[in-house]
Amino acid sequence: MIEAARITAFEKALRTAFTQFKAEEEVIRAKHAAAVQSGSLRVPLDDDALLERPTRRFLIDPMLRALDWNPDDPNQLQEEARSWAENGDRLYFDYLGVSRQRAPTLLVEAKGADSVSARPPREDNISAPRMSELLSEALVKLKTGDKPGVLAQWVAWLKDLRTYVASFSEADRSTLKRVVITAGRWLIIFRNPLTAFINDSCPDSTEIHCYVSPAEILERHREIYSLLDRRRLIDTLPLTMTLGEALQVLKPEAVTQAYRGMVVATRMTGGRRSEFPHRVVYPALVLLSGGRAFAVVDYNPNPAFEPREASQLRAFIAELTAKADHFQERVLNALNRIDLRMAPASDFPINIREPELGGAFAPELGSTVALAPTAPNRPQLVRQTGERNAQYEFLVITGQSWFYKEAPLTGPECAFHNFPIAKKRGVAGVQGRFEYVADSFTTSDDPQNCEHADLLGVRRSRCQMLQIESHLCCRACIFHGVCWDAAELGRLPCGK
Structure with missing residues (x-):
């Protein structure tokens, strides 16, 4: 209106x-x-x-x-x-x-x-x-x-x-x-x-x-x-919107940067005694305008479903990329901004954050927060969409990629994708990840899964994907170069 x-x-x-x-x-x-x-x-x-x-x-x-x-x-x-x-x-x-x-x-x-x-x-x-x-x-x-x-x-x-x-x-x-x-x-x-x-x-x-x-x-x-x-x-504009909604409220000339991204929505399905999650992925173009991020999302009636089998991940990413490239072209043409180039995720501004995060005052000396290791200040690349009753619906800002998981992995071979091996080596948690849940879409022995409990503790304060993927291997994630500085990569257990 x-x-x-x-x-x-x-x-x-x-x-x-x-x-x-x-x-x-x-x-x-x-x-x-x-x-x-x-x-x-x-x-x-x-x-x-x-x-x-x-x-x-x-x-x-x-x-x-x-x-x-x-x-x-x-x-x-x-x-x-x-x-x-x-x-x-x-x-x-x-x-x-x-x-x-x-x-x-x-x-x-x-x-x-x-x-x-x-x-x-x-x-x-x-x-x-x-x-x-x-x-x-x-x-x-x-x-x-x-x-x-x-x-x-x-x-x-x-x-x-x-x-x-x-x-x-x-x-x-x-x-x-x-x-x-x-x-x-x-x-x-x-x-x-x-x-x-x-x-x-x-x-x-x-x-x-x-x-x-x-x-x-x-x-x-x-x-x-x-x-x-x-x-x-107040600013009442939502974080995510359709292309039609975006054309009503965004001034094309005011858009300063563009990034690829996706909305990841996880829902439970199945019978009451055998519920399991399915995960839907919608391509999005994240635009910066007026000091805020807006995600133009392809909420099409035939979305992409992330496969539950790791062997199908490469084909899924290829299919998603083809759809997403077409959507990107459509958005840029509609805005008459074909000059925009997709920036890497590491370039996303640190100051554009969810206002609920952070605080106006530093923690008091001696408090739990003050004593904890200080995580480097990094861009916030995963945030809830804010849609009503959508606890497990997130916008992921992926930069120049169209998905946050990689297939094949980068880095050396690693034995800690497997819970029994991690347990034998003495670094496993109390319980392995043997089924998909709302906040973890990998399972033991998947190449993208991590069962190294010590690493899971270290990454908790820095992981971008923690709300969506509690056991995702850092080497399988496109953000590992954002979350870990080059000098810190030696802390990863891969190949050890």
Whole structure:
């Protein structure tokens, strides 16, 4: 869907939400009155509480969904998210929008539909520009300890918002793009949360966007969309996409490098008592653009299945290469970038990594991580695709090759492909690899298999393929020159 269509859909969703709420309002108020009459609702303390839930259901949830923040997906939007105030009190956010890396991005505080919008005491409704100025002045006075010139209820709400933002760590504050408070029929967006709630400086009133009525929300829906749409606040593009999807979002002239790769998907099949894995391989072209990697994948209906017999590996690689070469030509022609040359895997930038990996701080001296051998900083060439419910689905960036296993092997002859021999030599693990599993597609005596337990321990901190191939022989893997420096190859047991 193009941007103009998304904006139109957003306006339609808002209009539908207001209409549906109006249709249900009489029933909601009847239930509210009955609760007051029966004594189950205290007045005025709980007068607004009963209306918050239907407000969220009929007004706020539809707005957020139309902005691509799905309340039913906790990976996008978390309801009643928890935090802690500086004094130790537990806090609950009505909605917390997060990025793919779980970083806070959007904080939404919901109020009941009858809640009054921001205004000075003893004044009726005010215009949106006046409301922005009033909130800016009120926040300055809160920071200096003076009395804000807004309704007492709004003083409490602004204090709450300050507490919420302050409860985030410094790193999380840096990713928080917007803070919103809304009762559905009015909406206030703080475009710069740190300036508004944390920094000592005076918030710029032009960065506090107020919409005082349903009519104004509808009239200025484009502005609201541009401020809150999920695609405009965070990178929502997936790691993997089809060629058609890639042509919609990637600018051909912005592609700086290209690598061959594949998506490797492993699934269990068979009967409940005799399950076994099968592995599907989809060719991919990995493109660097805007400091990110994108994999254009050939998700064709007749994919290549990796053979379970090692003797068939060479024929499989030849067939896969023929299909993949054709796909590469198709992608480059579609992008009009036949000038791109496939770079070796060793050239893949180290700084383009999954954000979940690594950390902002070094481990403390004496900790387990600090004491462990430090693995050299290498490019990350294997990563999960991020597809839902796809634990064993990985993108493998292979550079100038089309598959990560080699046939025949490189290097000297080795006896440690075989578990009985490795056991006889005293270097085998407790149990050999005699059947295929989801994270190992080699078995004892396969030329690509390794049963040397000592080596498996050494390679654990450096192996690119560990999540897919726990027992893959390093000499059978195209990454052995990436994982092992030339001076370190002597540590491999091959030929010893």
